[in-house]
Amino acid sequence: MSFSASSPSSSASSLPSQPHVLAPYGWDAAWQAEFRPYAAQGLLPGRVVRVDRGQCDLVTEAGPVRADTAFVTPHDPLRVICTGDWAAVEASGNPRYVKAYLPRRTAFVRSTSSQRSEGQILAANVDHAVIAVSLAVELDLGRVERFLALAWESGAQPLVVLTKADLVADPATLAHLVRDVETAAPGVQVLTVSSHTGEGTDVLSAVVADGTGVLLGISGAGKSTLANALLGADVMEVRQTREADGKGRHTTTTRNLLALPGGGVLIDTPGLRGVGLWDAGTGVGQVFAEIEEYARRCRFHDCAHEAEPGCAVLAALDSGELPERRLESYRKLLRENRRIVAKTDARLRSEIRRDWRLKSAEGRANYAAKRTGRA
Template identity: 60%
Template sequence: MSSRSFSRSTDDFNDFNTLHESGEANDAAGPDGPVDPLDPNGLLAAHGWDDGWAAAFDGHDGLVPARVVRVDRGRCDLVTAAGPTRAESTAVPGACTGDWAALRDGAQPRLEALLPRRTAIVRATVSRDSHSQVLAANVDTVVLAVPAGGSLDAGRLERLLALAWESGARPVVALTKIDRAADPDAVLDEAAALAPGADVLATSALNGEGLDALAALLSGTVVLLGTSGAGKSTLGNALLGEEALATGDIRAVDDKGRHTTVRRELLPLPQGGVLIDTPGLRGVGLFEASDGLGQVFADIEGLAEECRFADCAHQAEPGCAVLAAIESGALPERRLTSYRKLLRENAWAAARTDARLRAEEANRRKSITRTQRAAYRFRDRQR
């Protein structure tokens, strides 16, 4: 499949319609396979549609399935079985790139509902309140773009990994700009030690190192995550096979650096599947990521099972396997410090969320009480 970029411009939409009309999208359904009445040309299948989504869509009579490509304020770009379209999304304010949705088609298309998400990448909002932000939905693989040109930011990588594992998707660490690393093997070993259970690859968009190996790991819906300046968009262009993502002509500037992707978009990959590019993350706040932390720090949690006491805090208790591993050099002390820090942050976020939900429920009950009292007063006046 040729890779095409969705945008607001008519030219880009026409490009994707050309892909659709040429029959390239039909290959996703298979020449001899049964025709899906919701996706007769295979265009939705090329964007991740399958029997599971068809079953989830059952009951949305009079509507058509669509995948969210990009979200703006009150409107969003989508792909349907008939091609790309733009629709009003005010009725579904939580729509996110990657969502599957029920669309009311017509002269003024309107998003009516979202299908239940299989996976979602969620972080705490930058404002540090008790709310969360969904970065991408229904993702199969999360590619974490981590620059290898300087010293590796271990804490940032652990945070990104926690987000990825918690989402339910498979994380892949792509060490970008490996051609700038003084000791590439050392950086690769360090990253692998921080990412148990995840694939870690050294890549360079400059000389092509590792790109074929990375592409071979990608299928379904892939999302790129990374901080500003990590080379995320450059890596995305290398995977897409064309300059589809801006790397310098669109800039949003802040005091922590520059990033070139300013919104989330979904683009077809040449080998099949789709890629979601995201803006560079200024902050990677955890939001109820207990399972993700357990995956990231599986080494510590595994050692903790060998401690003499089940409630060992790994401070100074006798028979602590975690402290013994630190003393022997098998476990870096920095890693235990990071584990404790992220556990505290995650617990704080969970407590804030619980408090907000309790307050919202209290306000809801008060509103019901006020409504009932008003109804009683009205009834009494009518007597």
């Protein structure tokens, strides 16, 4: 049997479907498909907006919910529930429990400051990693590169925002600072923003309106002030930075997911004292893409770029094409990442020990040759 174009079923299917109540928080057809097994169990989807001491706040189709996280607190710190996760929460109960969370599309992870070599997840399902860098203090390009390596590794698109641009009175000086950051951030958009004058906030708002952004940076970078500017209201508490060194106190103490009036959501994070790499080899390679390109032209595929003949990296250094600061920063981050991975990778640990033994033997041989006068 055929149906005419005016049949009720046909006209109903042509009606525009209503957007899901969670669509402003990033809910889409793919998340809905992932959630079907949990929906069959009578659970509600919800996005985690805050985690604190064994409980979390979620936004659900039934409204705000506070739930216990006892079922999603494994021993692995990278598998605990986090701000930005999409979770399956009980529809009723006192207390309610989060029963599971959906597989993450992206995750921003750093190593902890402890000596236990553990990773710490800062935000989940992020599309834009907004790295706030204050122009009120001297630029630390090495720290920018470190943030960028973690951002690329997370799967999010990095964006560097130079805050407090109104404090740089000379346009030529500001342009020079922007060029320095652009050199340290190849392939990454660099914006100058002033929350005081509003400069650049409209551009930033347009970028983060598409998806989920996470705001990262050290204390005093102006993250909370920037978040308030994007929100159009003083939602996040702000404190003055110290005049002596431009550093701030930890105003934000938890990671909070906030809906933006222009669309999209923003995760504001506490200021980070330490930004340790966590298995970020791919991210390091992306930050230093030009060095990786030079390395492909080296004579030896396993060139260490130290003293080998035919090393294209050293040739670029000698010609001035590659700044020495960039190469030193690249080496430093690679060494650090290698150490972190080695603590959890037995095979790599063995390779590093073998390299140490070879270098030690070479050093002893050279010392003996010098003592005896033999080449």
